[in-house]
Amino acid sequence: MFTANDFIPSQYSQTIESGQFQWSAPSNIALVKYWGKKANQIPANPSVSFTLNNCKTITKLAFEKKNISTPLDVTNKFSFDLFFEGKPKEDFKPKIQKFFERIEIYLPFLKEYHFTIDTENTFPHSSGIASSASGMAALAMNLMSLEKALNPAMSDEYFYQKASLLARLGSGSACRSVKGEVVAWGNQANIKGSSDEYGIEFPYSIHENFKNYQDTILLVDKGEKQVSSTVGHDLMHNHPFAERRFAQAHENLDKLIAIFEKGNLDEFIKIVESEALTLHAMMMTSMPYYILMKPNTLQIINTIWKFRNETQIPVCFTLDAGANVHVLYPNKNKESVLQFIKDELVDFCQNGQYLCDEIGNGAMQL
Template sequence: MNENDFIYKNKNNFIRKIEKKGIIEKNGYSNIALIKYWGKKKNLEQIPSNSSISYMLANLYTRTRLIYEINKKNDNPSIEFYFHRKKNNFFYLKIKNFFRKILIYCSYLKNFNFIIETYSNFPHSSGIGSSASSMSSIALCIMEIERRISFLTTNFFLKKSSFLSRLGSGSACRSIYPGLSIWGVHKSIKESNDLYSIPYPYMVHKIFKKIENTILVIDEKPKSISSSKGHELMNKHPYAKNRFKHANYNMDRLISILKLGDIQEFGKIIEQESLDLHAMIMTSNPYYLWIKPNTINVIQSIWDFRIQTKKNIYFTLDAGANIHLLYPFIDKKIIFKWIKDNLSFYCKKIIKSFCIWD
């Protein structure tokens, strides 16, 4: 599908098909990338420079409550925005810009007044996927309006939800499907594309269908530089081309790893990918340091524990100081006890999660 396929074309008196006032509520979940998306193609709207793959995460979500009222006289949608029951101008401007971007694809929005209320159950702007969860939840609410005014197949509903989410936050497009999601064109993955994510289309060994995810919140404060600004730094980065090439190479490797159930090689890739991402931000111009001393302490503790016990526990980081620990469900009790007993000292909080499969 191309961009034109997502333009709303059924303009025949749709207002008659929907109640004048209504409420829609949707959850959008965080995701954790295994192969990282870092860098966008210049002069294009949220198009990744390499393909990425992620798990959808349980227990980390943003709930959006969209209250709408028809206003036939509007030329643009009217928006009030609340985050945790308070007006938030920074997030309001992001939402307003998002609606501006998607109006060409959802022209019906100009006929509504909206009150948008969002609530996240985990820290925002700290590298745990708050933008992905919030923008996907809003996109799902908007698509529910479209579903009420015209017939949509489930397949189209999800694809356009992912497409719209991408325009708000690139990684948000991967928060639509449970399990593993792919975003970005990759020669080895059929139907992969840059406009929206797709469910991972190949065989996955049973060990990867039950993966625990424990998040160690090292720092709850917003990052020193936003992910959007970080992506821009890749445009002139001296190592960018090699990074994009290496990410796509790792994606090729991961396809066979997921099929065979080789969790040791899986762990090597996801750790390397997270360290690659942080190496790129540390060698940008200007350069930044997201990891904290306790981030390093946790990583070293994981490596030591893995050597001593031979347990399959691996880490990954997104754009921030906080750590995701991934390990098989079969070792859940032993590993989580070790985390609580040995890593709590380094954390502000520990969030129990798992990778949603279906």
């Protein structure tokens, strides 16, 4: 198990003038939610997520060493161009600048190169899927490929754990999009190797019931949230229920260890839905308070509960910090649940839009 200090390199064995890498990284959906963070993107409580397969970001990173005669004021700055779907994306550059500032201690070569970052998503723009997780994970993988070229002796374990740490410094949940089908992030006494610094593949057995689990994402509202996740996390600092919430997350994560092993879908549903509603309860009871769910979010939840009660099919919902609904269900129930979605839930989606996804393995080099 590595600590953050292990990821600060002393020197590199190789030099490289120019080149490019390309990686894809998926989004993920938390089952036990992280809400509230400490300094330096450290989570206030642990979380666990399903890695998605289809909703991902594809990022190409081209790099070229700066000319030795470059003026000092240029040499001492980060230098990069950013493109989204082939077009310059100036409004996102401050976030990349801040990311580079945070990770420079771990990647001291950053100011030696000019980078061209070209990125695109496989899911529709503004579809309400958290693209910061997939985007920062994909960029972190590319930067780690460059570091591995400078230090070929690097182990795979070091490569992926450092990539997860870097991704976390860009967007907390991005550390869960690097490697593994089920990923835990945050110190948890009963999860071996767990860390606040990076996500790890869930280290214990997972029952067949959860293999190839399905996630259909119902796009209730594609507009910009009135309160950003960053602001929402900050509101946990003086929240009257924060400490009890953090303890609850630890308790639910412990319960999931046994649930994953035994394949108990009824208990899985209780925890996942409770976690989703607790997340939104924290928003509704912060100061200032706010509501991100929409009327159609509640309609979908009630319709899922009615369908599950009538059919005994183990379908459930979870929510991120927004109005959209993730419908989770075993692969064996795919046909009947998709028919239910078409028959009863599509009318609650903006323009009838929904995305079909399933558990994936994490980032891939292309």
